[in-house]
Amino acid sequence: MRILCADIGGTSIKLGIVTGDGKIFDFTEVATEGKKGGARVMENLISGLLAFEGYDAIGISTAGQVDRENGSIIYANENIPGYTGTKVKDILEKRFRKPVEVENDVNCAALGEGWLGAGKGLSDYLCLTYGTGIGGAIILGGKLYRGTGGSAGEFGHMILHPGGRECSCGKKGCYEAYASARLLVEMAMEKDPSVTSGRELFARISYGDEKMAEVLDEWSEEASTGLASLVHIFNPQALILGGGILEQDTAAAALEKKARDLIMDSFQNVRFMKANLGNKAGLYGAATLHLK
Ligand SMILES: [Zn+2]
Incomplete structure (x- = not known):
């Protein structure tokens, strides 16, 4: 399985295709521009994702409190104004026609460490x-x-x-x-x-x-x-x-x-x-x- 992943951080959005056996391909970064607001962050995320092809699903790690069920942002602080309420999963599934999952960035880091890092x-x-x-x-x-x-x-x-x-x-x-x-x-x-x-x-x-x-x-x-x-x-x-x-x-x-x-x-x-x-x-x- 090839999963297109993005990690939305304070200054940059990291992107890459992660394979089921734990390799990352085509790692790249684009600017988050968080202070310019949630809509701009989503535009930057989408243009970053559009550069990829040949994947089965999309996984998003993001700042903010995430509703895991519907993949939306319950709360984000002033680092990304207006990001609260963004329906990340809905927006990306409509645009890319692939299954999308969204989780908080700290939680994602812990899951990553558990899969392949110190927590293995x-x-x-x-x-x-x-x-x-x-x-x-x-x-x-x-x-x-x-x-x-x-x-x-x-x-x-x-x-x-x-x-x-x-x-x-x-x-x-x-x-x-x-x-x-x-x-x-x-x-x-x-x-x-x-x-x-x-x-x-x-x-x-x-x-x-x-x-x-x-x-x-x-x-x-x-x-x-x-x-x-x-x-x-x-x-x-x-x-x-x-x-x-x-x-x-x-x-x-x-x-x-x-x-x-x-x-x-x-x-x-x-x-x-x-x-x-x-x-x-x-x-x-x-x-x-x-x-x-
Ligand atoms: Zn405190």
């Missing part, structure tokens, strides 16, 4: 991605747990500091307001304004910069607190952690060590793993919507 062979795991915010997905008994509205796994909005820092969701004290990759860089900049990126931060640590090592330590303290709670709630086989900073061995090791200090003995068999499909996870996940 596992039945119970949690995925967390540390970026501007913290995205999450839950796989239980080999299946994606979606919740009633398809939004389960919003780990970034566990409130760990009541009345604390303002979060992008409008509430205060959420996990992602303390433990996102963005916050790590902000903390570093506060201590030393000459540090402007995560890459710079890790370079300084490797040269023995103690101030920056302290920043990483403070961040892992926050990040580990959320992870330990999740391990106690779900008792998963593994945590699959993604995002640029987790590719840094220093960050991954610091986080695991601090989290293990907080995790009860009977839960210590949990494995800390790195997501390993990178920016292709969403495309692979979108293909699985037709493969199962």
Whole structure:
């Protein structure tokens, strides 16, 4: 089976044909232009899809809360104004005359990791991605747990500091307001304004910069607190952690060590793993919507 897949992200729409044996052909990217609104995103998506031929079905991974039954967008934030309510499945099925399935991008990434990545062979795991915010997905008994509205796994909005820092969701004290990759860089900049990126931060640590090592330590303290709670709630086989900073061995090791200090003995068999499909996870996940 050949599935034409698209992964609609903040800045680009990734496209490619994914085969039933897990290969990607003709990978390409087009601009999302999310700020120009949902209608423009759909135009860009359609013109991207039109460049392909020779496929059996279409799988879409997209930002926003997705109604899996009818393939429409229940809710999307201000990154794509007017995207809420878009009937993605209907529009594409009418245009392309092929079966179309649509799922949220974080969920797709988790499904992709389960098919061909770090989650291969596992039945119970949690995925967390540390970026501007913290995205999450839950796989239980080999299946994606979606919740009633398809939004389960919003780990970034566990409130760990009541009345604390303002979060992008409008509430205060959420996990992602303390433990996102963005916050790590902000903390570093506060201590030393000459540090402007995560890459710079890790370079300084490797040269023995103690101030920056302290920043990483403070961040892992926050990040580990959320992870330990999740391990106690779900008792998963593994945590699959993604995002640029987790590719840094220093960050991954610091986080695991601090989290293990907080995790009860009977839960210590949990494995800390790195997501390993990178920016292709969403495309692979979108293909699985037709493969199962
Ligand atoms: Zn929040």
